[in-house]
Amino acid sequence: MENQRWLWPCLLTGLVITSLLSVSIGPLQISPYTSFNAMVNWATGQELASVAPHEQLVINNVRLPRTILALAVGATLAQCGAVMQGLFRNPLADPGIIGVSSGAALGAAICIVLFPNGGEYLVAFSAFVAGLATTLIVYRLAASPSGTSVVLLLLSGVAVAALAGAGIGVLTYMANDMALRDLTLWQMGSVAGAQWHYVILSLIALAVISWQFNQSAKALNALLLGEAEARHLGLDVDKLKLKLIVLCAIGVGIAVAATGIIGFIGLVVPHLVRMIIGPDHRLLLPLSAMLGAAILVVADIGARSIVAPSELPVGLVTALLGAPFFIILLLKQRNKLV
């Protein structure tokens, strides 16, 4: 209880500072003060403060969409991760568990390798459709007349992910050098080259899932008691599960379509937040969103600074940060799991 009082302002300040840094840092160094002015200009559509035209241009068309995309995708992935962990009552679950990431990757791979001239929109679109379709297949596999079994859901997720992996393997084998590079980069995820319509789409998705998740936060808490117990509390458990899974598939599908696969945000962020404020979803969800957004922005700053003037895919940075953390989690849980 007393923790959350400082957490809100801290996270909010952190978000503002990291966003400002993200807009300022890059091959063209812009001072935070100038970038703040440039953002005010951009937001109001007028030239209230004087900013050099080339700096204004870079901020409007490169840095700002990139930063906002990172914020939106980070917040989406973290919230979906928190919801999946609640839904599966397993703190080590992540959005990929229902097959959305692997399905999206397969969809993208098909486009990249078989339709090399389709353009990036086709890649994004097919990634989204394939991600959603895979999720629905996984859900169908696990559904039975007496309800949806979580164990079956997990197993079908694993099986479908393996199948998608095999498909990507075949496509990789068939791909030419150019497609191979695209494929590899896409699977590592990046917010570079963000475009405004992706940004807007991601923001809409974020708004919808945040609103809906918030509505379900109390029900998610009850679900942690166990499915039978939640039913006894009068919850329509199967409807809730379907709703949350579809929302996650949409959120993650759009995120993946816009940026490629960015791992570990959905796994690690909710876990971190839960360690500080506890498992109550009414707080966990909004705070995870804020922390996820901040972490992805920081990771993106890292991605373009570490090997400047070249860039790392941001998915690589999150994996480099997230994987060791995940291993620590596993080690801490080991005693309980054995």
Added chain:
Amino acid sequence: MLRNLECKSMFKTYPSEPQVTGLALAGLKPVESAPADRKSATFMPEQKSAETESSTSSSATENAVVSINNLSVHIGKKPVLNDINLEIMPGQVTALLGPNGAGKSTLLKSLCQETELSAGSISMLGKPLHNWNRAELAKSLAVLPQHASLTFPFKVHEVVQMGLYPLSISQQQGLEIVDKQLQQVALSALKYRSYPTLSGGEKQRVQLARVLTQLAQAESTPILLLDEPTSALDLAQQHRVLELAHTLAHKHNYCVIVVLHDLNQACRYADRLVILEQGEVVSDGKPAEALTADIIEKVWHYKPTLVIDPNNKLPLIF
């Protein structure tokens, strides 16, 4: 309205707590037949006052709260329950007894819609079970699970608060109910402890408080299903939980259905025993009538020593 419900708390209270005002279940109607002078006279053994009350209340509510008609349940091809007919009354503790695999748990599961019925029907509070809206029914029907597998680090009071889920009340009212139920199971001192760190018995009592919270605003007779509620508890706690169940039934007209293994506990705390064997009711009635040496030998394949307790005329089984 809670003033005339003063009776001794079932659990020992901690010195730091304020004076416990008994079974202060918010929203519960006071029992009309309890005259004010009776409770103030001397400390009364609860059994006594309970019996007089149950006799008045049972005449007022003749109708069964739970009716089971020709119920059969098959799991796969195996019949687990076969043509069960039961009318379960409010204001009583009904114990389901029987050896492992007799169908007790399946019967309980069919009451909370966790198994599909092969034949027959169940109605609760006069309405067929499948016609009930789950959320509505949850206000009157609560189930205490045998094991609760909550691994996320919720605080004790947060777990109890989950019982408020089906209720539509203000936050302030909700918190009051939660505090009262925590007092009732003597866990007020552990209110801010993390649930997974509790002992098995404490966890069970937290779950009990949660389930009682769920029933705190029942508009009709509250139905409480307890699935082996004493399995994780030590001897004293076992008796306290069953005593609480007994009080809820007798003082507050709850319909309590409990699956038990211990025959002596069942005799002592239940008003009615329903003994199942291989999916059929083989004996049904008051403890002294339903549980005879013959029945025990037939059902459990164990030759008991059965004596009648001279104090309360109940069977004692060794």
